[in-house]
Amino acid sequence: MKKRIIVLTACMMTGLVLSGCSGEEGQNDDQASDDNVEETVAAEESSSDPKEDGEENSSSSTEEAHAEEAASDSSSNSIDTYLQEKYKVDQAHYETDVWESDSGVTNLTVNLMPDTEAYSQEMDKKFQNGQSEVEEDIESLFDVAARIMKELPEEKGRVDSVNWVSYDGESTVTLIQDYEHSEKPAGDDALSKYSDEQIEYARVWLQLGPNQDIDELNVRIIPAGEKLNPDDETSAVYPEDVIQLAGSRLVDGSVTYSGNGDGTINVYNVPLRWDGKYPAGKDFYNEIIESTKLVPVETAEDEEVIRLIQLQKIQ
Secondary structure: OHHHHHHHHHHHHHHHHHHHHHHHHHHHHHHHHHHHHHHHHHHHHHHHHHHHHHHHHHHHHHHHHHHHHHHHHHHHHHHHHHHHHHOOOOOEEEEEEEEEOOOOOEEEEEEEEEOOHHHHHHHHHHHHHOOHHHHHHHHHHHHHHHHHHHHOOHHHOEEEEEEEEOOOOOOEEEEEEOOOOOOOOOOOOOOOOOOHHHHHHHHHHHHHOOOOOOOOEEEEEEOOOOEOOOOOOOOOEOOOOEEEEEOOOHHHOEEEEEEOOOOEEEEEOOOOOOOOOOOOOHHHHHHHHHOOEEEEOEOOOHHHHHHHHOOEEEO
16 A cells, blocks of 8 residues: 555656646747747848838938929019019019029029910010010010019029010010020020020021021121111111121012120111112111111020021121
C-alpha cells in the first residue's frame, strides 16, 4: 500500500513538470509570435514611408502652386481695381497680367478691354481708319496710357506696356510701351529672330497697304529735308525721317509714314508717283504735312507678318 502511494506521487510530480514545461514553451511561442508581428508592422510602415513622403511633397508642391496662382490673381484684381478707380475709361475695364522677370522685377502688362462687343467694333474701326474726326477718342486712350506709365506707384510694379485689346481678344493695339526697359520674355515668339523695323514694316503694310497680293515689299528710308515731290521746285520738305513702303507695281500702291516709337505712326497722304500740274505751290504741300493721320499699328498674325518680312527689300 505504501509503495503504490509513492508511485502515484511520482507520477503527479512528473505531470507537474511536464505541465510546467508545456507552459513555458507556450509562452515562448507567444512571445516569438508577438515579435514577428511587431517586425512585420515595422517593415510595412518603413516601406510605406517613401510613398507617404512623396504624396506629402506632391501635395505640398500643388498647394504652393495654387497659393502662388491665387496670390497673382489677387494682385491683379487689386491693381485692376486701383486702375479702374483712378484711370476710369467709359465702356471699358482693366485686366492686368502680373509677371516677374529674370531680374526679379515685378512687371505689369495692363490691358484695357471694352465692356461690350458693339463698343469694341466701334473702337476697332476708329483705330484702323485713324480719321481726323475720331482722333480725339483715340488720343484720350493714349493720354490715359501715358498717365498710367508715368504715375503708377513703384510698389505696385513696373508697367511694361498698356494695350487696347478687342472684345474677342483677336486684336491688340499697344498704346504705350517701355521699350527701353522692357523685360517681357520672348518665349517661343515666332517673331523674336526678326528686327523691330522688319516687323513694323510688315504690320504697317498689312494694315494700310492698298494691295496685299504683292510679290515684294520695297522699303525706302527718306531723310528729313527731302522734298515731298522731287520733281516740283515749290515742294515742301519732310520735317522728319519717313519710310515709304511700296510693291513692285504702281497698282500695288504705297504707304508713307513716320514712326513714333510707341506703337503709332504718322501717315502722310502722298502718292508713289506724282501726277498733275506743277508747280503746285508750297501751300499745297504744307497742307499734306499738316494733315498727317495718327494711326496705331495693330499686331496682326505672326504668319502674315513673317510672309511680308520675307518679301522685304530695303533700299
